[in-house]
Amino acid sequence: MIGVFDSGFGGLTILQSFIDELPAYDFTYLGDNGRTPYGNKSLNVIYEYTRQAVEFLFGFGAGLIILACNTASAKALRKIQQEWLSVNYPDRRVLGVVIPLAEAAVEASKSGRIGVIGTRATIESRVYDQELNKLREGLGIFSQACPLLVPLVEENWVGKPETTMILKKYLRPLKTKNIDTLILGCTHYPFLKNDIKRIMGKNCHVLDAPGIVAGKLADYLKRHPEIDGNLSKDGKRVFYTTDGEDRFRSFGRKFFGKHISNVRTTTLE
Numbered sequence: 719m720i721g722v723f724d725s726g727f728g729g730l731t732i733l734q735s736f737i738d739e740l741p742a743y744d745f746t747y748l749g750d751n752g753r754t755p756y757g758n759k760s761l762n763v764i765y766e767y768t769r770q771a772v773e774f775l776f777g778f779g780a781g782l783i784i785l786a787c788n789t790a791s792a793k794a795l796r797k798i799q800q801e802w803l804s805v806n807y808p809d810r811r812v813l814g815v816v817i818p819l820a821e822a823a824v825e826a827s828k829s830g831r832i833g834v835i836g837t838r839a840t841i842e843s844r845v846y847d848q849e850l851n852k853l854r855e856g857l858g859i860f861s862q863a864c865p866l867l868v869p870l871v872e873e874n875w876v877g878k879p880e881t882t883m884i885l886k887k888y889l890r891p892l893k894t895k896n897i898d899t900l901i902l903g904c905t906h907y908p909f910l911k912n913d914i915k916r917i918m919g920k921n922c923h924v925l926d927a928p929g930i931v932a933g934k935l936a937d938y939l940k941r942h943p944e945i946d947g948n949l950s951k952d953g954k955r956v957f958y959t960t961d962g963e964d965r966f967r968s969f970g971r972k973f974f975g976k977h978i979s980n981v982r983t984t985t986l987e
């Protein structure tokens with residue numbers, strides 16, 4: 719089984735693309751709705767929460783876990799891979815969304831001027847800068863934290879004039895830098911993609927995560943038969959939340975695109 723972790727609902731958009739790309743695989747989704755949002759939390763808290771989530775999904779039988787959450791990928795993934803996984807689960811893998819998006823951005827960008835938007839924690843981590851710089855020398859990387867966007871998406875304010883105004887304010891500094899590629903470095907931003915594209919104009923390629931990360935995961939599994947061979951493939955989908963099964967079912971539908979059954983509540987510690 720492949721475990722998919724997010725701080726809340728947002729990673730369901732990624733899970734949906736995984737299922738489209740890899741329908742035979744079993745997936746277990748864990749949303750830490752009881753402790754969301756992660757985007758304004760500190761490094762130690764994000765690391766500890768993410769480590770607990772990873773431990774839960776491994777305990778449940780995951781052979782591979784994808785951190786669908788950009789904030790967890792940015793703040794916790796490296797430490798989990800380097801310090802925790804090798805000691806506790808050396809034969810299993812935890813991957814994130816930052817490297818696939820950085821690779822896609824470098825492939826897409828002609829001018830080498832790339833923008834990144836995300837939560838405050840993701841942008842402050844500078845992890846996109848680090849990964850992008852490993853892939854190509856001489857890039858111009860311009861980042862902008864957009865802490866108001868997650869609540870606006872969750873409150874269904876997409877398309878409202880107030881949201882467009884806030885988006886314009888966040889995106890203006892990137893637009894003036896003439897970027898030709900923009901990474902949507904947060905699970906919630908695909909819902910704002912049309913508005914972001916309109917504001918950025920036709921010379922800027924806007925990259926959102928779900929399709930890109932799903933394609934890269936399929937590719938990874940082809941290249942790693944030793945991991946792929948341990949993953950069950952009975953088309954099962956199971957959902958866990960750390961708070962509110964009913965809300966997860968009703969609200970999660972917006973992110974997942976279809977009815978969610980099999981939701982159970984769990985605690986992480």
Ligand code: DGL
Nearest residue numbers: 725755756757788789905
């Ligand atoms: N899932 C988070 C991310 O992609 C957004 C929500 C949060 O702040 O927890 O960064």
